[in-house]
Amino acid sequence: MEIIPKAPRKLPPWQTLLFYSSIVILVVAFISYFVLDHFVNTFSKNLEELDETLAQERTAEETSLEQGIFSYQKKITALSELMANHLFTTNFFAFLESVCHPKIQFSQLNLDSLGGTAALLGEAENFSALGQQLLILKDKPEINNLNLSEISIGRKGAINFTIKFSLNPQLFKK
Numbered sequence: 001m002e003i004i005p006k007a008p009r010k011l012p013p014w015q016t017l018l019f020y021s022s023i024v025i026l027v028v029a030f031i032s033y034f035v036l037d038h039f040v041n042t043f044s045k046n047l048e049e050l051d052e053t054l055a056q057e058r059t060a061e062e063t064s065l066e067q068g069i070f071s072y073q074k075k076i077t078a079l080s081e082l083m084a085n086h087l088f089t090t091n092f093f094a095f096l097e098s099v100c101h102p103k104i105q106f107s108q109l110n111l112d113s114l115g116g117t118a119a120l121l122g123e124a125e126n127f128s129a130l131g132q133q134l135l136i137l138k139d140k141p142e143i144n145n146l147n148l149s150e151i152s153i154g155r156k157g158a159i160n161f162t163i164k165f166s167l168n169p170q171l172f173k174k
Contacts, residue, residue: 087113087172095171099136103129116167124159134163142168 092111100106101124108121124130130148137143143165150162 089113089172091171091173092118092167095142099140101129101133101136104133113172116169116172117164118167119162119164121162122160123154124161126157127159130159130161137163137165142171144168 089111092113096106103125104122105124106120106122110119112118124133134146134148137146145164145166147164148161149164150160152160154160
């Protein structure tokens with residue numbers, strides 16, 4: 001047992017400073033939480049009020065303009081789909097010009113671009129020219145199911161004929 005009491009041990013000043021500054025930081029953080037929560041709620045209410053005001057202030061003119069825009073948007077979408085599925089039948093004429101024999105004349109064309117079939121009524125100077133024309137057509141990958149029919153000898157010894165064939169659908173795509 002000690003008879004003489006010893007003086008209590010003093011904490012170093014840095015520990016005291018650290019203790020009190022920690023308490024101050026804790027109090028500031030606690031108060032800041034509630035202040036920021038209050039601001040968030042206030043701004044949320046203001047934002048909702050502004051949204052309601054904007055929604056209420058739509059005029060009849062704005063509504064009609066919006067309907068007009070939606071109408072044009074639907075038309076543009078429909079036109080885009082139509083253009084994507086459009087068949088370019090003019091491609092067939094360029095193709096026909098490239099495969100036509102010089103001694104063959106076609107006088108009638110029946111073209112079904114949706115069904116992918118064509119029938120040509122023509123006249124050849126002789127059987128040799130007609131045979132060469134058939135070979136040219138047979139070698140083309142765009143033509144399938146080539147069929148020669150209704151062969152007859154016409155005026156001045158010309159050969160009249162009808163050629164029917166199926167076409168590759170890619171011929172009508174751009």
